[in-house]
Structures are given as structure tokens and as C-alpha cells.
Amino acid sequence: MSTPxxxxxxxxxxxxxxxxxxxxxxxxxxxxxxxxxxxxxxxEVRLPFRDELTQQKGYVHGGIVGMIADTACGYAxxxxxxxxxxxxxxxxxxxxxxxxRGDLAARGEVVxxxxxxxxxxxxxxxxxxxxASMQQTLMMLADTPDxxx
Amino acid sequence: MSTPxxxxxxxxxxxxxxxxxxxxxxxxxxxxxxxxxxxxxxxEVRLPFRDELTQQKGYVHGGIVGMIADTACGYAxxxxxxxxxxxxxxxxxxxxxxxxRGDLAARGEVVxxxxxxxxxxxxxxxxxxxxASMQQTLMMLADTPDxxx
Amino acid sequence: MSTPxxxxxxxxxxxxxxxxxxxxxxxxxxxxxxxxxxxxxxxEVRLPFRDELTQQKGYVHGGIVGMIADTACGYAxxxxxxxxxxxxxxxxxxxxxxxxRGDLAARGEVVxxxxxxxxxxxxxxxxxxxxASMQQTLMMLADTPDxxx
Amino acid sequence: MSTPxxxxxxxxxxxxxxxxxxxxxxxxxxxxxxxxxxxxxxxEVRLPFRDELTQQKGYVHGGIVGMIADTACGYAxxxxxxxxxxxxxxxxxxxxxxxxRGDLAARGEVVxxxxxxxxxxxxxxxxxxxxASMQQTLMMLADTPDxxx
Numbered sequence: 001m002s003t004p005x006x007x008x009x010x011x012x013x014x015x016x017x018x019x020x021x022x023x024x025x026x027x028x029x030x031x032x033x034x035x036x037x038x039x040x041x042x043x044e045v046r047l048p049f050r051d052e053l054t055q056q057k058g059y060v061h062g063g064i065v066g067m068i069a070d071t072a073c074g075y076a077x078x079x080x081x082x083x084x085x086x087x088x089x090x091x092x093x094x095x096x097x098x099x100x101r102g103d104l105a106a107r108g109e110v111v112x113x114x115x116x117x118x119x120x121x122x123x124x125x126x127x128x129x130x131x132a133s134m135q136q137t138l139m140m141l142a143d144t145p146d147x148x149x
Numbered sequence: 150m151s152t153p154x155x156x157x158x159x160x161x162x163x164x165x166x167x168x169x170x171x172x173x174x175x176x177x178x179x180x181x182x183x184x185x186x187x188x189x190x191x192x193e194v195r196l197p198f199r200d201e202l203t204q205q206k207g208y209v210h211g212g213i214v215g216m217i218a219d220t221a222c223g224y225a226x227x228x229x230x231x232x233x234x235x236x237x238x239x240x241x242x243x244x245x246x247x248x249x250r251g252d253l254a255a256r257g258e259v260v261x262x263x264x265x266x267x268x269x270x271x272x273x274x275x276x277x278x279x280x281a282s283m284q285q286t287l288m289m290l291a292d293t294p295d296x297x298x
Numbered sequence: 299m300s301t302p303x304x305x306x307x308x309x310x311x312x313x314x315x316x317x318x319x320x321x322x323x324x325x326x327x328x329x330x331x332x333x334x335x336x337x338x339x340x341x342e343v344r345l346p347f348r349d350e351l352t353q354q355k356g357y358v359h360g361g362i363v364g365m366i367a368d369t370a371c372g373y374a375x376x377x378x379x380x381x382x383x384x385x386x387x388x389x390x391x392x393x394x395x396x397x398x399r400g401d402l403a404a405r406g407e408v409v410x411x412x413x414x415x416x417x418x419x420x421x422x423x424x425x426x427x428x429x430a431s432m433q434q435t436l437m438m439l440a441d442t443p444d445x446x447x
Numbered sequence: 448m449s450t451p452x453x454x455x456x457x458x459x460x461x462x463x464x465x466x467x468x469x470x471x472x473x474x475x476x477x478x479x480x481x482x483x484x485x486x487x488x489x490x491e492v493r494l495p496f497r498d499e500l501t502q503q504k505g506y507v508h509g510g511i512v513g514m515i516a517d518t519a520c521g522y523a524x525x526x527x528x529x530x531x532x533x534x535x536x537x538x539x540x541x542x543x544x545x546x547x548r549g550d551l552a553a554r555g556e557v558v559x560x561x562x563x564x565x566x567x568x569x570x571x572x573x574x575x576x577x578x579a580s581m582q583q584t585l586m587m588l589a590d591t592p593d594x595x596x
Contacts, residue, residue: 027210061176063216325508359474361514
């Protein structure tokens with residue numbers, strides 16, 4: 001799945017654009033997530049473990065695992081879009097493979113980048129443990145600002 | 150989908166058990182979610198709008214919409230399980246139907262309660278606006294505490 | 299979910315259009331499926347049991363259960379589209395709730411009909427037994443013929 | 448995703464077992480599908496194009512694409528199970544990436560093989576064209592025959 005360079009970005013400033021967009025996501029600040037490496041079609045989101053992210057059994061809440069996987073997929077898709085576009089999540093499906101213990105990293109990657117729809121996947125890891133797998137559909141909104149209107 | 154009384158709880162104290170479990174979820178406190186009505190096979194989770202829940206465009210983050218839908222489905226499933234059991238989310242799929250603006254309510258309902266697997270659905274609303282639809286699979290863990298071990 | 303009349307068709311001849319489209323689906327003939335009732339936003343596909351539809355244990359193959367649910371959702375969505383449009387399946391997710399024994403009926407219903415994307419659900423029954431639940435996303439192709447080009 | 452040898456089969460005769468099970472699937476014969484290479488945790492299902500597999504636009508029906516992906520995932524999972532077990536599909540989610548034109552090959556691979564649940568993925572190709580991506584959950588049934596009871 002990871003042939004380097006198989007995605008051709010339309011906007012060479014995609015990394016700057018993604019980092020600025022991520023910084024506008026207050027929900028990412030709330031959970032303490034940060035952006036890791038950003039490449040064309042591939043983005044990592046990191047989440048250090050914090051007690052306030054847990055569910056009733058002390059693991060990171062499955063919905064929070066979904067949040068970082070959703071965000072990693074979204075920015076992987078966004079990296080291939082023109083600078084004037086924004087995007088929305090159409091839907092996603094996530095399998096929780098192991099309890100989320102410790103620091104998490106969600107690695108999103110584009111599977112197919114179409115004219116309006118993009119399909120992406122993310123894998124969430126806690127160290128070597130495979131915590132979750134997501135498959136997601138996103139839709140590009142042409143000529144729409146990626147900020148509060 | 151909503152025939153009252155079509156689910157028979159195995160533990161008559163399910164509401165007490167669910168409210169105690171929800172109170173142990175630090176992630177729900179972090180986002181400001183609370184439990185609404187709890188019935189056998191049907192649970193509502195409420196989330197007042199807060200600026201810190203938003204993504205880059207000012208709407209509630211799709212992953213947070215997923216968090217409350219996941220939790221509503223999970224407790225709907227949990228309401229039908231014996232008091233000695235706990236459960237884990239196997240997977241979920243969510244469609245985002247409209248941007249999440251304003252206060253949200255996620256209503257989870259059991260579709261099928263099997264021996265080990267339960268399928269549930271949740272609808273998320275912001276007032277009259279249908280924000281999201283989830284379909285989820287959960288697995289019962291027999292004789293396993295629903296708390297930090 | 300089933301408020302009658304909550305969907306307003308754009309083309310009053312939607313039933314005729316759907317029946318003609320279904321008749322062009324050779325795959326439906328191959329498995330012996332037929333169209334049941336057709337209403338705005340709601341379509342039923344029927345599949346009499348045949349030995350040649352089974353998997354290794356003698357139940358209707360889960361993929362064939364998916365085929366009729368996919369088709370029921372698709373035509374439910376199609377019923378609300380203009381006569382000049384066609385549509386494609388973006389993705390679907392299906393839970394198999396019980397083994398498919400006997401004659402099946404898949405009832406598709408639109409959840410949300412948007413400008414380009416529609417979300418629909420289908421329930422598959424064998425008599426009173428709930429066999430499967432699907433949640434699906436479809437995309438309208440404006441001014442595109444619904445036939446072999 | 449494809450580290451050779453990362454899966455350890457419990458039954459060294461898994462290929463024989465899978466080929467016998469596939470041969471019992473009348474639905475695979477109906478659509479003309481055959482088994483390609485079989486390895487531990489990885490199975491390919493092939494489907495030559497036939498006019499009777501098409502939907503109204505002349506492409507292979509999305510549900511049939513789902514059938515072969517479902518089957519490829521299922522046998523990938525089955526390859527890692529003990530000889531005395533059988534399995535059922537819990538659910539699957541599939542994205543249709545391109546119209547299915549020509550001969551298809553569905554390559555299934557195990558993502559995580561757990562005690563009772565297995566998560567697998569399949570990619571469907573028509574030559575070099577990526578037609579579909581599936582993510583699936585399966586459940587092992589211990590000491591249950593994989594045949595008509």
C-alpha cells in the first residue's frame with residue numbers, strides 16, 4: 001500500500017495548508033493530539049495517553065481512537081486537493097482490534113483519489129500493537145474555504 | 150424500529166449499572182456529554198455545543214459525533230446484558246449526514262441481541278436536523294468487570 | 299423510519315423507470331430476484347430460495363444477501379432522482395444477523411437524500427427472521443444514462 | 448500489509464480444507480468464480496467476466512464484487528483456524544472504487560486474527576484497475592462443521 005511518490009499533489013504547499021487547518025481544530029487541542037509527518041497522500045496524527053481520554057475500563061475511548069483515525073484519513077485526502085478546496089467526511093468504518101493503551105499514532109493513507117470522492121484508510125498503533133483499522137470516504141468541496149465561514 | 154418493550158433485560162438494575170459505568174468514562178466528561186433517557190435496548194447521550202469540540206470549519210468534529218453515537222449504541226447493548234458481563238466495541242460505521250451545529254443528541258437502539266454479538270444503531274440529531282447514522286457491532290465479555298481491572 | 303409520504307419524488311414516473319432499470323440487470327435474473335413494491339424512497343427486492351444461491355453450509359451466500367440489499371437501497375435512492383440522472387454505489391456496510399434460510403425480502407429505504415449523495419438502509423428478512431441490516435452511500439450522476447453507453 | 452509468513456496456520460492442511468469448502472459453495476459456481484492462490488492468511492478468488500453478472504449499465508454488479516471479496520476475506524480467515532472450526536461473516540464494508548469491467552480478482556488478507564473474531568481486508572482488481580476495497584469481521588465457530596448439517 002505504501003509506494004512512495006505514487007500520489008501527485010496539486011498544490012505543492014499542501015503541508016503548510018494541512019498544518020494550518022489542523023491548528024484550527026479545537027477538538028484536536030482538547031484531546032491533546034498533534035500532527036506527525038505529513039506527505040502527499042499520507043498523514044500521521046499522534047495522541048499521547050491521558051487519563052481523561054479513557055472509557056470505563058481505563059482504555060482510550062473507541063470514539064477517540066476514531067477521532068484521530070478520521071483526522072489522519074481526512075488530511076491524507078486533503079493533501080492531494082487543490083488549495084481552493086475543502087472537504088467533508090462522508091462516512092467511515094472502524095474496527096477496534098485491541099484496547100487502546102498508551103500513546104497512539106494514527107497513520108492515514110489515500111487508497112483512491114477521485115474527482116469528488118476520496119477513499120482513505122488509517123491504521124492506529126500503540127507502539128507495536130495494532131489498535132484499529134479504518135476505511136473512510138471523503139468528498140471534496142470545490143472552491144470552498146477550509147475555515148469558519 | 151421502536152416497538153416499546155420488545156427487548157427483555159436480563160438484569161432489572163440495568164439503568165443503575167449504565168449510569169455508574171457512564172460516570173466512569175472520563176472521555177465523556179472531557180467532551181461534556183451526559184446520559185439522557187435509558188431504557189431496555191435504547192439509550193440517549195447528549196452533548197451540548199462547546200467551541201472546543203469543533204473542527205476547522207466550526208462544526209462539531211465528526212469523530213466526536215462518532216464518540217457519542219458509539220457510546221449510545223454501547224449502552225443500548227449493555228442494557229440487555231447480565232450484570233456480570235461487560236462489552237467491547239467490535240466495529241462501527243457512521244455516515245455524517247449534516248454538519249454538527251448546536252447541541253447534539255445520539256439515540257442508540259439495539260437491532261439484534263445475540264449470544265455474544267449485538268448489533269445496534271444510533272441516530273444523531275441537532276434539534277430536527279439529522280446529523281449522523283451509525284451501525285455498530287459489539288461483543289459481550291461474559292463474567293468480566295466493566296471497570297479498570 | 300417509515301413516515302409515508304416523507305419523500306417527494308422529482309420524477310412522477312419513478313416506478314416505471316425503476317422497473318425498466320431492474321429488468322436490465324442481468325445479475326438479478328441470474329439469481330432469480332424480482333422487484334416487490336416500489337414507492338418514493340422505498341423499494342423491496344425479493345429472492346426465492348434456490349439451492350444454487352447457497353454457500354458451503356447450505357445458507358444463502360452472504361454476498362447474495364448483500365446483492366439484494368444493495369439493489370433495494372439503490373432503487374430507493376433512484377426513486378427520488380430526476381429522470382435524466384443515474385447513480386452509482388459509493389459503499390455499503392452490511393451486518394449478517396442470522397443465516398439466510400428460505401425466501402428473502404430486502405426492503406430499502408432512503409435515510410437522507412442530498413444534492414449528490416444519498417444514504418439509504420435496507421433490512422433483509424426471511425419471513426419473520428431478521429437476516430441482515432445494511433447502511434449504504436450512493437452518488438447521483440447528473441445527466442447520465444442509466445444504461446449501457 | 449503483506450509480510451510473507453507473518454501468519455502461522457494451526458492446521459497445515461488448510462489449503463485442502465479451503466478448496467473443499469469452496470467447492471461446496473454453489474453460489475460460487477453460479478457466478479463462475481474460482482479459487483486462485485491460497486496461502487496462510489491470504490486467498491484470491493477469481494471471476495471471469497460474463498454478461499449475466501452485470502447491472503443495468505453493463506458493469507459487474509456491485510453486489511457480485513462484494514460476493515467475491517467476502518469469500519476471499521472469509522477463506523483468508525479460515526486458513527488460520529483449526530480444522531474442527533467453521534466461521535460466519537459478522538459484517539463487511541465495501542467501497543466501490545471503479546466500475547467492474549472485465550475479469551476480476553479479489554485478494555483477501557487477514558489484518559488481525561483473534562481468539563473468536565478475525566478482521567480481514569480484500570482488494571478487488573480488474574487487471575490494473577482497483578475496483579473495490581473491503582474491510583470485514585468474521586467469527587470463528589469452534590467445533591462446528593463447515594458443511595450442511
